[in-house]
Amino acid sequence: MSNNIKVIVAGPRGKMGTEALKLIEKEENLTLVACLDRKNGGKNVGEIDNLPNLDAPIFEDPEKCLSEIEADVLIDLTTPENGYKHTKLALEHGVRPVVGTTGFTPEQLEELKQLAEEKQIGAVIAPNFAVGAVLMMQFSKWAAKHFPDVEIIEKHHDQKLDAPSGTAIKTAELIREVRESHHQGHPNETENLTGARGADSDGMKIHSMRLPGLIAHQEVVFGGLGQTLTIKHDSHHRESFMSGVKLAAEKVMHLEVLVYGLEHLLD
Numbered sequence: 001m002s003n004n005i006k007v008i009v010a011g012p013r014g015k016m017g018t019e020a021l022k023l024i025e026k027e028e029n030l031t032l033v034a035c036l037d038r039k040n041g042g043k044n045v046g047e048i049d050n051l052p053n054l055d056a057p058i059f060e061d062p063e064k065c066l067s068e069i070e071a072d073v074l075i076d077l078t079t080p081e082n083g084y085k086h087t088k089l090a091l092e093h094g095v096r097p098v099v100g101t102t103g104f105t106p107e108q109l110e111e112l113k114q115l116a117e118e119k120q121i122g123a124v125i126a127p128n129f130a131v132g133a134v135l136m137m138q139f140s141k142w143a144a145k146h147f148p149d150v151e152i153i154e155k156h157h158d159q160k161l162d163a164p165s166g167t168a169i170k171t172a173e174l175i176r177e178v179r180e181s182h183h184q185g186h187p188n189e190t191e192n193l194t195g196a197r198g199a200d201s202d203g204m205k206i207h208s209m210r211l212p213g214l215i216a217h218q219e220v221v222f223g224g225l226g227q228t229l230t231i232k233h234d235s236h237h238r239e240s241f242m243s244g245v246k247l248a249a250e251k252v253m254h255l256e257v258l259v260y261g262l263e264h265l266l267d
């Protein structure tokens, strides 16, 4: 374990960013050296209402932040567009990105992977930092070997920007590694209301629900002759993601490539 990891957090006022600051506040081996926000530039974290009382400057300009601050890791919990820009800039400045932000395109992921390889800098992009969710995805991959007919139902709070969730996309990708590509349902089925059958990923269906009161939940439902199997995970609180964020911040210090998914860091 690295002793003192100097961390920049992007998106500190967000739901996840604030939770990440609380994590850093209580972990002795993590030190907050700056935050990247889209307001409050020039202020100190400790001055901002509802944020932990941590002593670190806030920057609005990512280039300035990464040039002026000596940091080991950038934890990004922002939006797809900004998260991608921050990750790229961090790699260019030799700062290891730990990215929870979802909604990157496959092309962006590939570009970031190549950049990390070129710079020989570790990076972690994890669509879900909750260990239970990682297990749910791995169990689903196993189940899909035996049950090739599967639908994914992901349920999130109604402030979420991207659909389907990064977790649902990653689950479908893992299932695709073992499932023979085929259309599901009746070959002549019609949608009398557009979208009724959900999004299509290689014949698998993905359904996205957005409601107040939800946090982050997913069910992977497999159907076989005379039986169904449901693999389900619920994050009831954003604390559920923080042990994964900590693990990623520690492990990324020893990586020289980009890894996509927390499963690559778990024993």
Ligand SMILES: NC(=O)C1=CN([C@@H]2O[C@H](COP(=O)(O)OP(=O)(O)OC[C@H]3O[C@@H](n4cnc5c(N)ncnc54)[C@H](OP(=O)(O)O)[C@@H]3O)[C@@H](O)[C@H]2O)C=CC1
Residues within 6 Å of the ligand: 010, 011, 012, 013, 014, 015, 016, 017, 036, 037, 038, 039, 077, 078, 079, 080, 082, 099, 100, 101, 102, 103, 126, 127, 128, 129, 130, 241
């Ligand atoms: N990997 C995982 O385990 C998890 C990933 N996520 C993902 O993390 C991301 C954040 O989620 P969540 O915290 O719920 O979202 P929030 O909307 O609560 O937080 C996002 C924060 O990012 C800020 N922001 C936007 N653009 C910038 C920028 N250019 N520079 C600095 N800050 C910026 C926003 O500022 P403002 O308030 O001004 O809009 C906001 O405070 C999402 O992509 C989500 O899918 C979420 C949960 C778990």
Ligand SMILES: O=C(O)C1=N[C@H](C(=O)O)C[C@H](O)C1
Residues within 6 Å of the ligand: 102, 127, 128, 129, 156, 157, 160, 161, 164, 165, 166, 167, 168, 215, 216, 217
């Ligand atoms: O936006 C969220 O809240 C979450 N986003 C991630 C995703 O898109 O999968 C992880 C988790 O589901 C919460």
